[in-house]
Amino acid sequence: MPATTLDLRDLPPAQRHQEVHAAFEALDDGETLEIVNDHDPRPLYLEFRADVEAFDAENYECTEEQPGKYVAKLPKRR
Incomplete structure (x- = not known):
């Protein structure tokens, strides 16, 4: 469950990333940040995978819940 x-x-x-x-x-280890976005946040995923050591890329999830609403889960390693 997202924290x-x-x-x-x-x-x-310009402020989103x-x-x-x-x-x-601000998350504790093992928690997840859920973001809601108006487009596929793939560039953010690639940025996190390359630059954020605590990002658990293997457990990243993203779904398009409806047009213009993407929900992504960015887990933080334990």
């Missing part, structure tokens, strides 16, 4: 849900759809695009990184850093 934190962050809806990015109302944030300006910064907000996600801050929320992810």
